[in-house]
Amino acid sequence: MNIKHLLKTILILLCIVAIFAVAMFGLNFLTGPIIEANNKGAEFAPLLAVMPEAENFEEVTSTLAGVPESVIAIYKETSGKGFVVRAKASTQYSKEPMEITFGITADGKICGIQLDVYTDSIDFRSKDANYIDSYLEKDSALADIGTVSGATYSSTAFKGAVSEGFAALITNSLIAEGVKSDAQILGEMIPTLAPGMLKTEEVAVSGNIEKAWKAGNDAGFAYVVKNGEASFLALVNATGACKVYDVAGADVTDAQSAIADEAKAAASASQKSYTEDLNTKITRLYETATDITPVEVSTFNTVVAAASFKVDGADYYGFYSRSIGFHQMDVYFVIDANGAIAKMDAKQFIFDEEYFGNFGGMDVGAYKGGFEGLTTETWSGEQAVIATATMTSNAMKQSTDDAFAAFNAIKGGAQ
Amino acid sequence: MKNFFKNCLLRGTPSMVLALGSGFVMASSADIRAALGMGAAVLISMLLTSIVVSAIHKFIPAYAKLPVYLIIITGFVSIIQMLMQAFFPIVVDMLGAHLAALAVSAVIYRDAEEVADHNGEWHSIKTALSTGLFLTVIMVICALIREILGNATIWGVEIPFLANYKVSALAGAFGAYLVLACVLAAIKKLTGAHEHLEEEDCE
Known part of the structure; x- marks a missing residue:
């Protein structure tokens, strides 16, 4: 290939590229605005779904102060009909945050609401098909909006996201706050x-x-x-x-x-009593336990039963905590008179192990032993961590905190 | 005349005979709108490419043909994509990356390289039209089967009495292969076995 052929080839390629570049540049003048309008229409489609009478929208999120992280975006209906809020919420069962779009009229009432993304393992819509529609016509007070039985976490998160959307508008004086009973x-x-x-x-x-x-x-x-x-x-x-x-x-x-x-x-x-369960557990943990006496505790945490007892003349307190991890956790603590954990046990630590893709098992004996001797001073929360089982770890942490709080309430009245 | 249609059917269905472009045929045949959109895109890009290539092929050195033809094809596909984005955005959404991938489609390149490069404009136009049209027909036939039986819809509108009887697998990749295989079998039965197709067959 000589230089002449090479130059000719380059010239041809450049000419063809130039021709197409000019053609596309010109075509962009025709199609650009139409494509932009189409994209805008696609972007606004979920907004129109919750506010069908809207004429146009303008995103105002960046102009507002104190917008919570859960609020993805806030759009103002340009003719003054109200606002559309896009919000997200997560629960411990979420793979991805749920995303919600809801319209709020200028007088502060929900005119439309829909769930755009939902990945929780428990679908509250299947448990209460009317739950989402129950938000219609509600103001920021969200009066009579409760949670869905069997899907408490996700419905609570849903309600929380709606409340935070309202709060962003109220904080910026865009709508009036609803009056709560x-x-x-x-x-x-x-x-x-x-x-x-x-x-x-x-x-x-x-x-x-x-x-x-x-x-x-x-x-x-x-x-x-x-x-x-x-x-x-x-x-x-x-x-x-x-x-x-x-x-x-x-x-x-x-x-x-x-x-x-x-x-x-x-x-x-x-009220279901857990006193017998706790007593049984105490006698299993300490065969020589005597004087097992139920104790009323003034804490309002996960402790559902408490008892004092003696072992070889020494005073102990037993606590039964019911926190919630992946499922219901039933955790027992025995704390001695000095405030140190003498024993800890649970009905089950890990549920549905197959759920934890990386769960490598746990040494239950060592885990339980790690709690022995802990006091409120030495307890940091780290001792409750089970690798790759975050929900169970968090539940164990809550149960331990609550057992110490109940013990302190019994001993000193402090919580 | 009978031979013309028989041969054009085969010429126009390179994915059946030569296994070229079967990817975008399958990707575009889940919905009739997508099939028609892809068919139109293939037809127009093939037609324009053929016209340009047959007009300039004498000036292009043999070693530069591949990049030049690819630039021409890519240019026309890009222009068609811009127009479809503006006027048929739903179809573009359905086709996704497959529309842009037309730029490297062996079907269009083969048409440019084998037909337009060796023949005059008129012959190239005829070949491009027949190939594009029959390719569209085949995609629409596949789409009719897959959309109606797989999605229980037609043109995106639900067919209520089929909603409970739809075969969802037909709407997916497996269904695409299955329907394509059935259509291929039907075409082979109609036309007889053709292992090789000469360009002259379509004249």
Whole structure:
């Protein structure tokens, strides 16, 4: 190949490339705006699905302050009809975060809502087909929106994402905040005041009780009780202790003893007792255990039974905690009079091992032994970690924290 | 006339006879809209490529033909893709990367290299048209079978009485192979066994 042929070839290639480049450049003037409009239409399709009467949208996320991480984007309907929020939420069962799109009218009510992405192993839509539609017409108070029985975590996450979307708009004064009823305010206090009541589900009420919830892990009951015009939140734990709070979150147990008595009576009728289970466990762990006596604890955590007992004259306390990991965890602790864990055991540590793709097994004896001797000072949480079993590790950590808290409450009144 | 159609059917179905382009035939035959879109893209790009190649092939040195023809094909495919993105975005979404992959399709290159490079414009146009049209026909036949029986839809619209009887496997890769094999068998039965096809057959 001589230089002349090479140059000719290069020239031909360049000419052809130039011709196509010019053609495509010109064509881009015609198709560019149309393609952009098509892409915009595709982007706005989920927004139109929740606000069909919208004319156009403008993303305003970057112009807003205090937008939570769970809010993916906020779009303003350009003619003033309202806003569309795209939000995400995760649960411990999520492979990927669920994604939600919902429209909020200018007067602050949900006009459309849909679940765009959902990968949780438990689908709350199959357990309550009307749950998502129950959000329609609700304002930011989300009155009467509860959780789905059997899919508590995912429905709670769904509700949380919607609430955070509302909060972003309210914080920026784009919509008015919905007014919550006292019962709703009190109900929302439960996770804070009784963090051990997991997977709460609403149950039937009677008497002065306006609303009632049962902990899915049997850690107790929560009641909204009416007294005259005021409503109060009464919490009763599995050992029978009760506390009453007003809507400001103040402890009014002493002043509202009648409410406490009514709540205790209601709870005792339905509360499953774990005292016998704990006693049996204690006698298995210590064949010489004597004077096993049930103890009421004032903590509202995952401890469902507590007992004091003696072994060879020494004082011990037994605790039965029911936290939730991959499934329900049943964990027992024996703490000596000095506050050190003497023994720890559980009905089962690892559930559905096949779920853990990388789970390499665990030395149960060594794991349990690692807890012995731990006190609140030496317990860091790291001792509960089981490699590649995060959910179980977290549950074990919660149970250990709760057992120490219950012990401290018994010994010193502090929690 | 009978021979013309018989041979064009074979000429127009290179994926059946020469196993060329069977990938995009299968990828495009799950939905009639995708089949028609891909058919139109193949037809137009093949036609334009043939015209250009037959017009300039004398000026292109033999050693430069491969890159030059590929640039021409890629250019036309890109232009067609831009137009389809603007006016048929749904079809582009359905075809995905397969539309862009037409640029390196052996079917179009073969048409440019074997036909347009050795013949005049008129012959090239005829061959490109017949190949493209019959390829489209074959894709639409496959799509009709797969969309109706596999998805219980036609043109994307659900066929209610078939919804409970659809054979989902037909909509997937396995179904694509199965339907293609059946259509291939039918064509072979209709036309007789043809192991080799000469360009003159289509004249």
